[in-house]
Amino acid sequence: MKVTDGSSPKPGQYPAMASGHCPNCGDRFKRLGQHWTTSATCSHPPFSKAQTEIILGTMLGDGSIHDPPSARNVRFQVTSINRRFLQWMADELGIHSNEVSLHRVADTIEAQNQKSAPERLASGDYNIRDQYVLTTTRHPELNGFRDWYGDQKRFPDNLKLSPTVLGLWYACDGSLRWGTKGHQRPQAWIAATNEADRESYLGQLFESTPCDPTINDGRIMFTSDDTERLFEYIDAAPPGFEYKFETVSRERYFERKEAFYRRNTTTNATDGSSTTGGDRRS
Numbered sequence: 401m402k403v404t405d406g407s408s409p410k411p412g413q414y415p416a417m418a419s420g421h422c423p424n425c426g427d428r429f430k431r432l433g434q435h436w437t438t439s440a441t442c443s444h445p446p447f448s449k450a451q452t453e454i455i456l457g458t459m460l461g462d463g464s465i466h467d468p469p470s471a472r473n474v475r476f477q478v479t480s481i482n483r484r485f486l487q488w489m490a491d492e493l494g495i496h497s498n499e500v501s502l503h504r505v506a507d508t509i510e511a512q513n514q515k516s517a518p519e520r521l522a523s524g525d526y527n528i529r530d531q532y533v534l535t536t537t538r539h540p541e542l543n544g545f546r547d548w549y550g551d552q553k554r555f556p557d558n559l560k561l562s563p564t565v566l567g568l569w570y571a572c573d574g575s576l577r578w579g580t581k582g583h584q585r586p587q588a589w590i591a592a593t594n595e596a597d598r599e600s601y602l603g604q605l606f607e608s609t610p611c612d613p614t615i616n617d618g619r620i621m622f623t624s625d626d627t628e629r630l631f632e633y634i635d636a637a638p639p640g641f642e643y644k645f646e647t648v649s650r651e652r653y654f655e656r657k658e659a660f661y662r663r664n665t666t667t668n669a670t671d672g673s674s675t676t677g678g679d680r681r682s
């Protein structure tokens with residue numbers, strides 16, 4: 401979370417912690433998570449079913465856990481250029497959520513990529529945006545996600561897709577592919593590179609859904625008909641990711657995608673709240 405590059409604008413070094421009134425004792429705390437961890441009489445309020453599904457679906461995509469060796473409980477976190485999406489998630493997670501904050505500005509990311517992955521910068525369409533981060537309080541109900549991590553992130557054998565879970569997975573790691581000519585229908589696909597060696601597992605996940613995608617080298621591919629069934633099945637787009645759910649026409653899709661970058665992302669913002677999006681260099 402700490403920004404170590406002194407040359408970049410200085411975002412808040414740590415996300416503002418969830419503060420407010422404890423629903424059990426009614427007292428106000430600056431750090432509710434700490435209160436629930438240390439109190440003899442109050443404990444972490446449970447996640448609702450909807451919140452649990454939001455976390456699970458996002459864990460399939462951009463979500464991860466923060467689990468230093470000293471931590472009794474883990475916390476859920478999401479890093480994304482899509483500030484609108486993180487703000488929506490913060491609202492949905494309510495009392496469990498810390499504030500969305502600026503994680504790394506574009507210039508810092510660019511400098512770090514130059515060291516670690518110069519070939520990414522060489523590709524012309526690589527447009528670097530600021531990264532934002534959302535974290536939750538540390539919570540015992542999240543500790544089961546520790547089982548997802550060994551050498552790399554692995555999905556659990558008992559994973560059950562639902563309209564919310566699959567919708568968030570698609571929002572994070574999915575894309576629409578459009579044909580190049582004429583009035584073609586889009587095809588959705590989801591990247592699951594961490595499970596590329598478990599094709600039958602990935603296929604079986606969809607047996608509880610109306611979709612029957614093809615699995616190829618960690619890519620979950622939907623035909624045009626299957627893509628229609630996918631969008632009938634999953635929840636509506638989470639705020640910030642509307643363009644990925646725009647299947648009416650190629651033109652509208654690219655319009656919405658352009659609007660996504662203009663409205664929901666920033667470049668070298670000076671803090672997480674003062675800008676309303678847009679590329680400050682343009």
Ligand SMILES: [Zn+2]
Pocket residue numbers: 422423424425426427435439442
């Ligand atoms: Zn309390």
